[in-house]
C-alpha cells in the first residue's frame with residue numbers, strides 16, 4: 360500500500376448553543392456558564408487516505424460529511440482528535456467559498472488563488488488554463504453576482520484543479536454543474552488519481568461514487584457505520600435508506616465465492632425463491648451468454664402474506680456497479696393485484712443480450728409501486744451474475760452492443 364497522505368485520528372466535533380452570544384462569551388472565562396445544548400456532528404472518526412486512492416463519504420442529510428471535510432481542510436477545528444496531511448491539499452467545498460460576488464471571475468481567481476497560497480505571478484501563468492477549462496466565455500470578466508450556480512462550480516473547480524494537488528477534496532459542488540462539465544471534471548479527477556493524487560469525495564450520487572472511488576465510508580449520526588469497498592458499502596447504504604421507510608425491514612450481507620457482494624433487505628413478505636437465466640429458444644440455463652443471444656430471466660416468487668400490489672423491479676449492473684439498464688413492472692403497466700398468502704408468482708423477462716463483453720449482475724426488487732419507499736418486500740443486490748462473450752460481432756468496447764453500421768463514402772456528397 361502506498362504511504363498515507365492524510366491521517367484522520369479519533370476526530371470528533373461538538374457544536375454548542377448558548378442562550379445568547381453574551382452567554383457564549385462569558386463561558387470562555389467562567390466554567391459555570393454551560394451551553395444550552397450540545398451536539399456531536401462527528402464522533403470518533405479515524406481513517407487513512409493513501410496516494411492514488413479515492414474515498415467517498417456517503418450518508419443521509421446531517422450525517423456529518425461536510426463537517427468532516429471542514430475538519431480535514433482546517434475550516435473547522437476538531438473538539439478532539441487530530442488530522443495530519445502531507446503535501447498540497449486542494450478543496451472545493453461550499454460553492455464559491457472565498458469568492459467575492461462583486462469581483463469578476465478573473466479577479467476572483469487572483470483573490471481566491473492568493474488565499475490558496477499561489478504567488479501572483481504563478482496565478483498569472485495559470486489564468487489561461489483556468490479560463491480555458493472553465494469555458495465561461497465573456498462571463499469570466501463579469502461580476503460573480505451574475506453567475507449561475509453551475510458557473511460558480513466551473514470557476515471553483517477550474518481554480519482548485521489548476522495544478523495537481525496531493526489530496527483533492529470535492530464536496531457536492533459538482534452536482535450543480537451541467538453534465539458536460541461534470542464529465543470534463545470527472546476526467547480530470549481520474550487523471551489526477553492515475554498520477555498519484557488522493558481523492559476525498561462527498562456525493563449523494565451513488566453512480567458518481569462508484570465511478571470515482573474504490574473505498575466508501577458510510578457515515579451515520581457522525582460515526583463511521585461502514586468502511587469498505589464501494590459496491591459493498593453503497594448497497595448497504597441503499598438498503599438502509601429502504602429500511603428507514605419500512606419499519607419491519609431486515610438486512611443481510613454476504614460476499615459470495617465468485618467475489619460479488621450480495622445485499623438482501625426487505626420485510627420478506629414476498630420473496631424470491633429462485634432466479635435463472637435461460638436461453639430463450641431451448642430453455643437451457645445460461646451462465647455465459649453470447650452478444651445478441653435471445654435470453655429469458657425467470658424469477659419465482661412466493662408470498663408469505665396477502666400482497667395487495669406486487670411490482671418486480673430489475674437492475675442490470677456492470678462489474679463496477681454502474682447501472683446498465685433498469686425498470687419495473689409499474690412502469691410497464693403490469694402490476695399484479697391481490698395476491699393471496701402462500702401463492703407462487705413467476706416473472707419472465709425476455710430480452711436480447713445487447714450487452715458488451717464482461718460480467719453483469721442482476722438485482723431484483725419486490726415492491727408495491729415504482730419505488731421501494733412504500734413497501735420493500737425484498738431487494739437483492741447482485742442476486743444473479745452472468746458473463747457475456749462476443750462470438751459473432753466485430754470487436755467493440757463498452758457495455759452496450761449498438762449493432763451500429765458504418766458507411767463510408769469517398770468524394771463530396
Ligand SMILES: Nc1ncnc2c1ncn2[C@@H]1O[C@H](COP(=O)(O)OP(=O)(O)OP(=O)(O)O)[C@@H](O)[C@H]1O
Nearest residue numbers: 374375398400418419420421422423424425426427
Ligand atoms: N455550525 C454548526 N452549528 C451547529 N450544528 C451544526 C453546525 N454545522 C453543522 N451542524 C450540524 O451537524 C450535523 C452534521 O451536518 P453536516 O452538514 O456535516 O451533514 P452532512 O452529512 O454534510 O449533510 P448534507 O448531506 O445535508 O450536506 C447536522 O445535524 C447539522 O445540523
